[in-house]
Each structure stands twice: as C-alpha cells, then as structure tokens.
Amino acid sequence: MSGKPKLHYFNGRGRMESIRWLLAAAGVEFEECFLETKDDLTKLRKDGSLLFQQVPLVEIDGMKMVQTRAIGNYIAAKYNLYGKDLKERALIDMYVEGIADLNELLMMHVSQPADKKQEYFANLVDKATNRYFPVYEKVLKDHGQDFLVGNQLSRADVQLLEILLMAEECKPDILAKFPLLQSFKARISNIPTIKKFLQPGSQRKPPLQEKDLPSVMKIFQ
Template structure:
C-alpha cells in the first residue's frame, strides 16, 4: 500500500487537482474517503487540519493542507515546477489562472447545475479559453511554460476536461493551440493511466454533495 495518503471525499472538488498532480509525478497514493462528521472531527482533534479544511495530504512525514501548497510541493518533488525562478513564477501565474477558470465548475451540484454551467459558459469560457490558447501559441512548445510539462499544464488540463465534459470537445474548435494541447496531455502516459483509473473521480454526484454537506456542515 502506498504510504502517501490523500484525505478528502469520494468526488472531485479541491482534491482532484491533488490527484492529478500525484499521478502526473508518478507518485502512488491511497485515497482516504471522509464519510462521517466524526472522522472530520477526529482529524481536528488530532491537530491535522491547521485551517480546519480538507484536502489533507500525508507525504514524506508531512501533513499538508491548503490545496495550492500541496500541489506546489508535489510539483517540486516531481520536477514539474520549472528550471529557474522565472519559470516557477510563470508557472505560478498560469496555475492560478487555471484555478480561477476551474472554479466555475466547483459548485455544480451545490447550486442549480443549469445556472452554474450558464455562468461557466458565458463568463468562464469566453474569458479563459482565448487567454490560454494565445499563451500556448506564444510559447510555441505545446506547453504553457518552457518545453516540458509543469504544474500549470496539469492545472489547465483539469479545467479543460471539465469544459469538454460539460460542453463537448467542439468547444475547443476555435482554439487550435488548446485543442492540440488537450489531445497531447490526455495522451501523456501517466495522465492517460490516471484518467482510466478508479482514482479519477466523476462529476459531482448527489451522494458526494450530501456527504460534503454532512461532514463539513455546509449551508450551501
């Protein structure tokens, strides 16, 4: 059994980006699924959740929370964080942009799906698809930064997979650099294996939403 453990829910949410990064870096991990409020309270009592939030990643003797800190640690460990301070800064910039983009899809199931997807289409797609298409075109290597896959690319493919899942692959037809990027990334050996594995989670199900609300006592 892998010694790396990801404690989250049986769904995408903020945990999916962590799963993507672990897979992209070839790091085996075990999913620990929160199902009951008492499990979450036990993590709090044990001092494992510094900011009273999940996901929690246990790796290399560390207990890491805050998703951005987690994925950056994984990226550095796996060599997906650039080869200079300049590249790392650009990777950070693009990665944060992918999080803004992906945030349009996080509330599916927690709010009316039709309204969420309409906002994603009218505001998210129209804003971010041109930005990332031009960035890929300008860099000219197939990747957002440098000539190799980085944290930024993993963040972007996570967002694009939600785009194509909910709106169809034709959505990328007017963005040739993004379309080529999407095809290339899903063909990467580790990414392709992850997408076929049970650790890749489906869309936000009613059961996932109900569990999140119960465990975290959410009022949304």
C-alpha cells in the same frame, strides 16, 4: 508504514482532485483515506492533523500538509513539475491561478439552485470561452512549444488538461473555437502517466452529481 502519500478527503473531486492529478502525472502512487461522516472530520480536527480545521490533508514526507495551493506547490517542486528557474515558476503560478479561478466556477455549478442553474451555466461558459481559454490559446501560440512553460511538462500543463476535460463534461463543444487547446489536450492526454490516470479504474474521480451533495454536506456541516 507505507511511504506513499496519504490523501484525506471525501470520495469525490473537490479541492483534492488537482492534487490527485499532480501525483498521477508524476507517476507517484498514493493512498486515499475517505471521510464518510462528520465524525471522521471531527477526529482529524481533534487529533491536531488539520492546521486550519479543514481538508484537503495530505500526509507526505513526514508532514501533514493542508491548503491546496501549498500542497500543489510542494508536489510540483518535488517531482520536477515547477519549471527550471524563478521566471518559469512565476509563469506557472500565474497560469495555475487562472485555472484555479475557473475550477471554482466549474465546481460550484452542481450546487446551484434549480432556478439559478441556467444563468450560472451561461456565465460559466462565457467566462471560460471569453476570459480564460483565449489566454491559454494565446500562450500556446506565442510560446510555440508543446507545453505552456519552457520545454517540459509542468504543473500548469497538468492542471490545464484537468480543467479542459471538466469544461467539456459541462459542454462537449466548449473548445470548438480553440484549435491549439484541442491539440494540447490530445498531446498531454497521451503522456503515459496521464494516459494511465485517464483509464477506467484509476483514482480519478467522476463529476459530482446533484444526488451526491447531501452525503457530502453531512460531512462538512
């Protein structure tokens, strides 16, 4: 039996992508078992693998872990991406929760009805540039370090880079007013394990397209 973590999800970003990012940043190789039909999901439910009947599911260290935040916390703690003490961990948690809120907005963009897309996009850009990005720009300025918390890479840095790149996919100039975030993006992207994950052919997933939605919905409906 392989010692690599095994990720169960559909072949796309969704709620598993942040977990892929964390493992990749830690330099951990992982296997993926893609759900392709509703039967694949039903089988996991019936064999007792899904505590709350839903994915993501990650098999790691003899556990079958569900719930995205729990999985992320475990991986971050296991691979030294969770700060050096409780105060740093609290900061990391705060920053990650804000990133998760923005991630929800970004993920839902593709599934908006055609007549709502423009309004949704405007709201997304407004919240990103007026609520979320100013926070991280200020954190970097006030902290004065290369990283958001302490003086080493943490889960917060990894997830922030992920969300910055996702936002730029929606609007390429979205970081125009945030010079520290631009520098942060370039700096963290150049960390060897992350640089590798950003190369073509890695296990990073492309943005979900509207044409992909029917096949994904068939799994979960």
